[in-house]
Each structure stands twice: as C-alpha cells, then as structure tokens.
Amino acid sequence: QSFFSILTGDDSLRSRPMDRIIEPLRLMGADIYGRSNNSRAPIAIIGQSLKPISYLTPVASAQVKTALLFAAMYAEGKSEITENRQSRDHTERFFEYLSIDFQRTEAGGGKVKISLSNQGNYKARDIIVAGDISSAAYFIAAGLLVKGSEITIVDVGLNPTRIGILEVLQNMGTEIEVLEQKVLANEPVGTLFIKSQALAATEIGGAIIPRLIDELPIIAVLATQAEGRTIVKDAAELRVKETDRITYLVSELRKMGAKIEGQADGFIIDGPTSLRGAVVDSHGDHRLAMSLAIAGLIAKGETIIQNAECISISYPQFEATLKRIIEQAQI
Incomplete structure (x- = not known):
C-alpha cells in the first residue's frame, strides 16, 4: 500500500516475537522496521509493491500463514506458503467463501502447501461469524x-x-x-x-x-x-x-x-x-x-x-x- 504505517499494541503484544512475520514479509520486498533487531513492536512499515514468495513457516501458526496469504493477494505473481503441520484453516475457508482462487496440496511429511496469486479486485460478501x-x-x-x-x-x-x-x-x-x-x-x-x-x-x-x-x-x-x-x-x-x-x-x-x-x-x-x-x-x-x-x-x-x-x-x-x-x- 502506498502509505506509511506504525503498528503497536499493549505491553503483552509488544513483548511477542514479530520476526516470524517480519522476516518473510521482507523477503517479499516489504520495508519493515521494529524494535530489538526487528523482532518486536512497534513496527514501522513503508508501503510498496511486493514480490511473490515460496516460504516454509518455522512453526504451524495460522496467524503467520494468514498474514503471508493476505500479502500474497497483492504480490506481483504466485506465492507458495508451506506449513510443517496443518494450522487452523479459517483463512482458506474464508477464501473459498469469497470465491478467491487458491490451491492447497499435501507436501509430504505432514506438510501443507497453499498457492495463491494476485487476482485483482475482490468481491465483498456478508459474513456471519460463529461463536469462538x-x-x-x-x-x-x-x-x-x-x-x-x-x-x-x-x-x-x-x-x-x-x-x-x-x-x-x-x-x-x-x-x-x-x-x-x-x-x-x-x-x-x-x-x-x-x-x-x-x-x-x-x-x-x-x-x-x-x-x-x-x-x-x-x-x-x-x-x-x-x-x-x-x-x-x-x-x-x-x-x-x-x-x-x-x-x-x-x-x-x-x-x-x-x-x-x-x-x-x-x-x-x-x-x-x-x-x-x-x-x-x-x-x-x-x-x-x-x-x-x-x-x-x-x-x-x-x-x-x-x-x-x-x-x-x-x-x-x-x-x-x-x-x-x-x-x-x-x-
């Protein structure tokens, strides 16, 4: 996105490791800076174009996966995100509900790979969120x-x-x-x-x-x-x-x-x-x-x-x- 952003949170959020998402986003060309050697919030982001990525997440995290998939929706090409284990699949179900095209394949050894390309404009739909x-x-x-x-x-x-x-x-x-x-x-x-x-x-x-x-x-x-x-x-x-x-x-x-x-x-x-x-x-x-x-x-x-x-x-x-x-x- 063509604007400058700063993301922060409360004390607990600022203590959580952010390098697990900052590192792959940087590989996509994102211009991101954070505290403690780019590992903690607040995080400063200079918006710019992203390139696709082929990435294996170090831990099975639906939060990391979702962040990378959202970034891939606006990258210039096809991205592949692989997890060591299947994490929560709300994002994949959300994509299906919005008719966003992606591919999910078994990558062996319990790994799961999701492939996604930039598809331009996305159509909105009403959503009822189930109880957590x-x-x-x-x-x-x-x-x-x-x-x-x-x-x-x-x-x-x-x-x-x-x-x-x-x-x-x-x-x-x-x-x-x-x-x-x-x-x-x-x-x-x-x-x-x-x-x-x-x-x-x-x-x-x-x-x-x-x-x-x-x-x-x-x-x-x-x-x-x-x-x-x-x-x-x-x-x-x-x-x-x-x-x-x-x-x-x-x-x-x-x-x-x-x-x-x-x-x-x-x-x-x-x-x-x-x-x-x-x-x-x-x-x-x-x-x-x-x-x-x-x-x-x-x-x-x-x-x-x-x-x-x-x-x-x-x-x-x-x-x-x-x-x-x-x-x-x-x-």
Whole structure:
C-alpha cells in the first residue's frame, strides 16, 4: 500500500516475537522496521509493491500463514506458503467463501502447501461469524467441573482444525452432545450441551497441538480434577504467547494447590486435587485469567485474580456471562 504505517499494541503484544512475520514479509520486498533487531513492536512499515514468495513457516501458526496469504493477494505473481503441520484453516475457508482462487496440496511429511496469486479486485460478501470455541472452552470446563451443572452453548464454531479440545475431552472420558449442526459462511457450527462428569487423565502432544494451543490453560485446570497423570508436550509455543504461559500457569495453579510441573515444551499434572482459593495473578494474560476464574469455581474459599482487566482483550463480556451463569445455577 502506498502509505506509511506504525503498528503497536499493549505491553503483552509488544513483548511477542514479530520476526516470524517480519522476516518473510521482507523477503517479499516489504520495508519493515521494529524494535530489538526487528523482532518486536512497534513496527514501522513503508508501503510498496511486493514480490511473490515460496516460504516454509518455522512453526504451524495460522496467524503467520494468514498474514503471508493476505500479502500474497497483492504480490506481483504466485506465492507458495508451506506449513510443517496443518494450522487452523479459517483463512482458506474464508477464501473459498469469497470465491478467491487458491490451491492447497499435501507436501509430504505432514506438510501443507497453499498457492495463491494476485487476482485483482475482490468481491465483498456478508459474513456471519460463529461463536469462538476458545471462548466457549471456559464454560465447557465449568459445566464439566461444577457438580450438578448443565450448560448449553449455542452456535459454536466447530471447524475441524479448532476442535482439538473436544477430542481431548473425549479422550478424558467425557460425553458432550453436539446438536443443531449447520454451516455459516463456510464454517461448521453447532450447539453444545455439557453436563458435569468425571474426568480421566490423558496425554496431549503432536499434531493436535496447533488445534488447541489456546485452550491448553483451561485444559490444565480440567486436568487438576482428572484421575491420573495428564501430560502435555510439544507445546513450546506456549512460552511466546502473551506471557510465558507454561511458567505462569504452573506458578498460579500451584498457589491453588495443583500438583503441576513445568516442562520445556509443556507440563505434567497429577490429579484429582482439591483446589483452594488463593490470590493469583494473570500476569496480563487473558487466557490465564479466565482459566483461573474457572478454577476458582471449584476451589474451597475465595479466589482473587489480580490484573484481570486483561480479559477484555478477547472476551469483554466474560465476567458478566460467568456471573449470569452462577446466578442461574445458584452456585
């Protein structure tokens, strides 16, 4: 684009690595500068024409993939973006919905390649956005953990690349009913019915990790109540989210009495454990804050979450929704 831009964000966003997207965009001819040797925001961008790229992403990241595909839409030629593993495919479904031509092929060894060329003008369409399963996950967990609970969540997105948490919960012995399935804007959607039930420990790793990376904090809370040892591995990406999620998930759940050990690429939890109320800290991480809130529902005594205002980053209505559910259930 023919203008100058500066992109920045809050403290957590400015601490996240941006070189994973800056480097490939520079290979496309983008003129980009950032802090810390071009690895952190704020980022300054001098708009200019882009050239196509053939690029293998170092991690399976739908955010990096999407940024490069959007850039490829305006590059002068055909670009090829390859991932080591399939990441969330909302962008590909979005392209299909808008009739944007692209090719998706298996590249061997689990790799997936997407090819896309500049197609000039793009036609707009109305879009209905399904409910976010990452946000629904906290209330799924609440329904499973709080004895006597029954919760119905309407119109939740059930994209196969996003429902890793439902697969894990099935492996943990739960039964969640999926009702009224339909398709909205090329995305599968359904209503979930959840009721409280016993949990069994499980092992999580490998190809499923990109499909539930954001749900791992609330899965950790669920694991504290599961019978046996739950192991999460191959999730080192947790260390470069809004915070080092492994470090702070371990420290805060331990304050509540959880038996959790951090690993380089995940964590180990032994359960079930009776949690106790405590003063905990979100460390500015919205997903950690919401997970601790659900843990507080089953803890004995009062739980106080410091720096909980960060929840508004992804779910401004979380507190009001949780309060309404508690009032209805008369917990």
